[in-house]
Amino acid sequence: MNNSVLCLDIGGSFIKSALSTAEGVISHKRQRPLLATHWADFSAAIRSIIAEYGDALSTSSPVALSCAGVVDIAQDSILASNVPPFQGVKITQTLSADLGRTVVMANDADCFTLAEACYGAAKDLPVVLGIIIGSGIGGGIAIHGKIFKGNQGISAEWGHAPVTPTSLVVQGKTVTLPRLPCGCGQSGCLDTLGGARGIERLHQLLSGESLASQDIVQAAFAEQEQAAMTLAVWVELVSEPLAHAVNILGPHKIVAGGGLASELTLIARLDEAVRRKILLKTDEPLLIPGCHFSDGGLIGASILAHQAS
Numbered sequence: 042m043n044n045s046v047l048c049l050d051i052g053g054s055f056i057k058s059a060l061s062t063a064e065g066v067i068s069h070k071r072q073r074p075l076l077a078t079h080w081a082d083f084s085a086a087i088r089s090i091i092a093e094y095g096d097a098l099s100t101s102s103p104v105a106l107s108c109a110g111v112v113d114i115a116q117d118s119i120l121a122s123n124v125p126p127f128q129g130v131k132i133t134q135t136l137s138a139d140l141g142r143t144v145v146m147a148n149d150a151d152c153f154t155l156a157e158a159c160y161g162a163a164k165d166l167p168v169v170l171g172i173i174i175g176s177g178i179g180g181g182i183a184i185h186g187k188i189f190k191g192n193q194g195i196s197a198e199w200g201h202a203p204v205t206p207t208s209l210v211v212q213g214k215t216v217t218l219p220r221l222p223c224g225c226g227q228s229g230c231l232d233t234l235g236g237a238r239g240i241e242r243l244h245q246l247l248s249g250e251s252l253a254s255q256d257i258v259q260a261a262f263a264e265q266e267q268a269a270m271t272l273a274v275w276v277e278l279v280s281e282p283l284a285h286a287v288n289i290l291g292p293h294k295i296v297a298g299g300g301l302a303s304e305l306t307l308i309a310r311l312d313e314a315v316r317r318k319i320l321l322k323t324d325e326p327l328l329i330p331g332c333h334f335s336d337g338g339l340i341g342a343s344i345l346a347h348q349a350s
């Protein structure tokens with residue numbers, strides 16, 4: 042019997058796909074640009090991907106989606122999505138009707154966390170907090186190898202709360218920051234200053250200079266004074282809400298993914314700052330980089346689908 046699942050990772054500009062015959066195992070990876078702006082074109086693109094896999098998928102094989110954005114289970118939709126075809130659509134319900142297949146969905150941060158908790162850097166640990174430090178800030182919780190969904194599926198969204206301070210003292214200097222409007226509708230969310238776009242905004246605010254996030258980080262490591270200050274402020278801004286999350290959840294590990302998480306020195310500095318601010322005392326790193334930076338969405342979708350079947 043063909044027990045393959047089609048795993049899809051949908052970002053703002055791409056559709057990654059893979060097959061999975063066993064939980065956490067993917068093969069036949071492919072990627073195509075996301076060209077659709079309307080649902081009908083998106084649905085046609087998925088049918089085309091299914092056709093490409095041919096007999097490797099049965100007519101009843103389920104489809105598992107990992108999607109960028111905050112998944113609202115109650116509305117079967119994605120909040121603040123940067124994927125245009127998803128706007129105003131009941132996603133799993135509509136796609137399931139279009140394809141005649143079971144469709145399951147979680148957001149990319151949840152899928153990454155599941156991948157790390159089951160087959161990655163936090164394998165077999167009971168409580169895992171996954172954090173995404175990509176273009177923005179995201180998060181997921183896995184408890185005993187399953188996604189903890191929370192009310193309406195919205196949990197671990199530590200990047201979205203009005204938490205950024207308007208004044209803080211870093212390295213003896215008082216820094217004043219505006220509370221910027223966020224895509225979620227609030228102002229002062231960490232997401233506005235904490236991800237790659239956020240650190241660029243922060244550097245612009247503090248120095249007047251426009252630099253790419255990776256260049257700011259590298260300049261800071263090279264002890265360029267202004268970039269070093271930006272990074273010090275960033276570590277303070279990000280470590281505070283993360284410390285709150287740790288005190289509330291009590292994760293055995295925090296696993297980091299997303300573009301900035303590949304900067305190991307940055308993650309080590311953030312880990313040290315978080316451990317200074319939490320009640321748990323440990324000499325071991327609590328925040329560690331993940332193993333599944335590029336395939337976390339697909340692997341997590343595979344786990345989701347096999348757990349649901």
Ligand SMILES: [Zn+2]
Nearest residue numbers: 201223225230
């Ligand atoms: Zn927000």
